Amino acid sequence: MEKYKMHILICGGTGCRASASEAIQNNLQDAIKAKGLEDEVQVVMTGCFGFCEKGPIVKILPDNTFYVEVKPEDAEELIEEHIIKGRKVMRLLYVDPENKETISDSKHMGFYKKQIRIALRNCGFINPENVDEYIARDGYAALGKCLAEMTPQTVIDEIKESGLRGRGGGGFPTGLKWEFAAKNEADQKYVVCNADEGDPGAFMDRSILEGDPHSVLEAMAICGYTMGADKGVIYIRAEYPLAITRLKVAIKQAREYGLLGNDILGSGFNFDVEMRYGAGAFVCGEETALIHSMEGLRGEPTVKPPFPAESGYNGKPTNVNNVETFANIPVIINKGASWFNKIGSEKSKGTKVFALAGKINNVGLIEVPMGTTLREVIYEIGGGIKDGKKFKAVQTGGPSGGCLTEKHLDTPIDFDNLIAAGSMMGSGGMIVMDEDDCMVSMAKFYLEFTVEESCGKCTPCRVGNKRLHELLDKITLGNGTREDLDLLRNLSTVIKDTSLCGLGQTSPNPVLSTLENFYDEYISHVEDHKCAAGQCKALMQYVIDPELCVGCTLCSRNCPVDCIAGERKEAHIIDASKCIKCGACMEKCKFNAISIQ
Amino acid sequence: MAKIKLAKSKVDKLVEICKSFDNEGSELINVLHKAQETFGYLPAEVQEIIARELNVSVAHVYGVVTFYSFFSMVPKGEFPISICMGTACYVRGAEKVLEEFKRQLSVPVGETTEDGKFSISCLRCVGACGLAPVVTIGERVYGRVSAGDVADIIKEYQK
Numbered sequence: 001m002e003k004y005k006m007h008i009l010i011c012g013g014t015g016c017r018a019s020a021s022e023a024i025q026n027n028l029q030d031a032i033k034a035k036g037l038e039d040e041v042q043v044v045m046t047g048c049f050g051f052c053e054k055g056p057i058v059k060i061l062p063d064n065t066f067y068v069e070v071k072p073e074d075a076e077e078l079i080e081e082h083i084i085k086g087r088k089v090m091r092l093l094y095v096d097p098e099n100k101e102t103i104s105d106s107k108h109m110g111f112y113k114k115q116i117r118i119a120l121r122n123c124g125f126i127n128p129e130n131v132d133e134y135i136a137r138d139g140y141a142a143l144g145k146c147l148a149e150m151t152p153q154t155v156i157d158e159i160k161e162s163g164l165r166g167r168g169g170g171g172f173p174t175g176l177k178w179e180f181a182a183k184n185e186a187d188q189k190y191v192v193c194n195a196d197e198g199d200p201g202a203f204m205d206r207s208i209l210e211g212d213p214h215s216v217l218e219a220m221a222i223c224g225y226t227m228g229a230d231k232g233v234i235y236i237r238a239e240y241p242l243a244i245t246r247l248k249v250a251i252k253q254a255r256e257y258g259l260l261g262n263d264i265l266g267s268g269f270n271f272d273v274e275m276r277y278g279a280g281a282f283v284c285g286e287e288t289a290l291i292h293s294m295e296g297l298r299g300e301p302t303v304k305p306p307f308p309a310e311s312g313y314n315g316k317p318t319n320v321n322n323v324e325t326f327a328n329i330p331v332i333i334n335k336g337a338s339w340f341n342k343i344g345s346e347k348s349k350g351t352k353v354f355a356l357a358g359k360i361n362n363v364g365l366i367e368v369p370m371g372t373t374l375r376e377v378i379y380e381i382g383g384g385i386k387d388g389k390k391f392k393a394v395q396t397g398g399p400s401g402g403c404l405t406e407k408h409l410d411t412p413i414d415f416d417n418l419i420a421a422g423s424m425m426g427s428g429g430m431i432v433m434d435e436d437d438c439m440v441s442m443a444k445f446y447l448e449f450t451v452e453e454s455c456g457k458c459t460p461c462r463v464g465n466k467r468l469h470e471l472l473d474k475i476t477l478g479n480g481t482r483e484d485l486d487l488l489r490n491l492s493t494v495i496k497d498t499s500l501c502g503l504g505q506t507s508p509n510p511v512l513s514t515l516e517n518f519y520d521e522y523i524s525h526v527e528d529h530k531c532a533a534g535q536c537k538a539l540m541q542y543v544i545d546p547e548l549c550v551g552c553t554l555c556s557r558n559c560p561v562d563c564i565a566g567e568r569k570e571a572h573i574i575d576a577s578k579c580i581k582c583g584a585c586m587e588k589c590k591f592n593a594i595s596i597q
Numbered sequence: 598m599a600k601i602k603l604a605k606s607k608v609d610k611l612v613e614i615c616k617s618f619d620n621e622g623s624e625l626i627n628v629l630h631k632a633q634e635t636f637g638y639l640p641a642e643v644q645e646i647i648a649r650e651l652n653v654s655v656a657h658v659y660g661v662v663t664f665y666s667f668f669s670m671v672p673k674g675e676f677p678i679s680i681c682m683g684t685a686c687y688v689r690g691a692e693k694v695l696e697e698f699k700r701q702l703s704v705p706v707g708e709t710t711e712d713g714k715f716s717i718s719c720l721r722c723v724g725a726c727g728l729a730p731v732v733t734i735g736e737r738v739y740g741r742v743s744a745g746d747v748a749d750i751i752k753e754y755q756k
Contacts, residue, residue: 052727
């Protein structure tokens with residue numbers, strides 16, 4: 001890297017690529033060429049920077065200037081001004097929404113200040129398609145250290161001492177899991193990386209694989225060394241084409257460098273990695289289901305025991321860990337368990353990556369120490385609720401999690417506290433909701449997902465969730481009764497207690513937690529037939545306030561069913577019998593004249 | 598087994614795909630991925646040939662195809678429209694966008710318009726939550742879509 005004087009890093013994460021970051025890269029390269037600066041300035045497409053809200057992001061090194069919302073047509077100006085003249089392009093810098101100060105270094109932004117990046121350490125710093133850059137940031141040093149200086153047992157002890165727990169949702173101690181797999185003797189063992197990120201609204205695993213694929217390969221090799229496995233398999237969603245491409249490149253480069261394959265670093269240890277593609281089934285996040293899917297079968301779970309550590313892939317001892325869990329391993333080996341276990345809370349060590357999304361100002365990928373409070377995450381890092389609305393709930397743990405409210409805002413986030421509060425860590429999705437979100441509809445939304453994703457093997461999950469969904473549907477249509485609420489609660493408990501795998505055991509959580517925290521809202525649906533948030537179509541009506549309407553005709557022109565009548569410069573009226581309640585009029589009205597009743 | 602009516606070149610192609618995975622039954626999902634990549638979808642006949650080549654039952658192949666949402670037994674439209682229904686998009690109004698696409702094109706989710714131009718499907722999180730709600734048409738990603746934008750988006754493809 002030292003050859004170049006300056007480096008321009010462009011975010012190549014999915015969000016930024018969708019907003020033309022590739023065109024920015026091309027334009028920058030063209031501008032550099034036009035000025036004859038090819039030997040001095042290098043343009044690198046990196047993994048996700050995390051600050052998706054402000055993407056596409058372009059960062060210039062060595063002066064650490066962080067440009068936001070860059071467009072392809074800005075490329076020439078960036079080269080001309082910043083690179084050649086050394087002047088920052090002020091209009092592309094981040095402006096702090098509170099004090100309106102311009103900030104050029106990401107370190108000082110509210111979004112980044114509280115973050116500690118361990119799993120995401122290389123995302124946004126290195127070119128993920130160049131193994132040399134990974135190596136330059138201590139890459140494969142941990143593998144070297146394990147092979148040269150440590151026995152498999154001392155590696156396991158180190159991971160145990162670090163207190164690392166599985167980041168895929170379960171929170172099982174990783175070191176212990178490795179030990180189980182190591183203790184089972186067999187002629188063949190497997191290390192499996194679960195990259196079947198199915199939780200809607202969570203994209204940390206994909207970002208790690210896109211931004212730092214080698215960290216996962218290195219950790220898998222270390223795991224293989226501890227348990228005596230020479231084969232690794234990454235089970236990845238087919239819907240992640242960019243992550244797949246980058247992993248393929250990484251595997252090839254690692255093999256060329258002798259970091260995968262036979263006799264790694266001259267130690268006599270063999271380990272290689274191959275890939276298997278998922279085909280869209282949420283239940284495959286469950287490890288026994290995932291293993292069946294790897295074998296070419298329907299991804300249905302089986303009863304544990306036997307655990308995969310005894311009999312997994314092809315009936316052999318198998319250790320399954322999630323992407324983020326693996327990404328932590330090299331750092332723990334390099335810096336030591338005692339460094340790692342000082343970060344975090346008493347029972348949950350280290351950091352956790354969250355995908356912060358929904359009605360929040362700073363949507364993005366964040367990594368914070370365990371024990372950070374929800375308030376810090378939502379208000380300091382997330383920048384508060386969008387459009388100055390009122391915070392209502394935050395949903396953690398995806399379809400298996402629950403909704404937390406105002407009263408939980410000061411709860412330190414860790415595995416145990418979230419469970420105690422009626423939710424769970426899950427893979428780290430964190431969706432913020434405001435006053436316009438109806439909690440009954442939210443529960444229905446998650447149940448719709450579960451019903452679709454239930455594999456159908458066990459009755460409580462297959463039939464029970466369907467019934468839950470029907471009840472919720474009935475309530476949102478205004479036909480629910482108080483008895484239905486009791487039924488919802490009872491049925492949820494039965495499903496939780498009797499389902500075969502993690503999917504069914506957690507699927508009623510969104511129902512239970514909303515019943516617990518937003519009972520009033522359920523009551524107003526069933527007793528008063530009102531949806532305060534204005535989301536349940538059957539219970540609402542759009543009306544135009546004749547006092548506020550100026551007759552601009554914008555609403556009637558945008559109405560897809562032509563149900564708004566009125567002359568120009570006169571108040572308009574909505575014909576409720578024809579209205580399909582799409583909300584297009586309210587969205588377009590510039591005078592706040594349209595409301596929901 | 599039904600009589601196979603697929604063109605010979607297609608049958609040959611399938612046989613070749615199966616062979617590239619050593620006709621191994623445990624490679625079924627990989628074979629299906631490749632077959633769908635080649636044909637766009639997995640009709641019954643394709644499944645029958647795969648079953649024959651891998652020496653597994655057609656029921657087994659059908660079971661796997663219908664289990665995973667990525668596999669489709671009906672052809673997609675020339676412009677496949679996918680609306681992200683991940684939670685982040687949902688709370689930012691994806692449902693209204695979906696309703697609008699369904700209304701404008703008069704097809705339900707999972708089906709294709711009569712002229713074969715558009716098909717609508719839902720997907721779960723493309724990982725571009727900063728742009729929610731997100732709609733993808735083919736390779737193109739549309740961010741921050743509102744119900745009001747739908748007509749204009751469809752128009753782009755109707756020329």
